Amino acid sequence: RRLPSIKNIIEARNKPLETITAEELDIEKEKLGLNGSYTQVINIFAPPTKETGKIIDGSDPGKAAEQMIAFLRDKKLIKFEVD
Numbered sequence: 001r002r003l004p005s006i007k008n009i010i011e012a013r014n015k016p017l018e019t020i021t022a023e024e025l026d027i028e029k030e031k032l033g034l035n036g037s038y039t040q041v042i043n044i045f046a047p048p049t050k051e052t053g054k055i056i057d058g059s060d061p062g063k064a065a066e067q068m069i070a071f072l073r074d075k076k077l078i079k080f081e082v083d
Helices: 006-014 061-074
Strands: none
């Protein structure tokens, strides 16, 4: 996915916006908008929120490693056995 550069965003903002009416396009008004649409929106919704991240205090590397292993094990991302 490509995002526009700042230069292109500024150029687009400064370009004039041309409005075209149905009469200029020679289209019947019944064929425009909700009445002329072949599809209709039935429902809109926000996507489910994702689980937030977890911050691990790294001041004690041993405890941080234990917390990371426990987190990854709980998520079933690793199988880690401690002797």
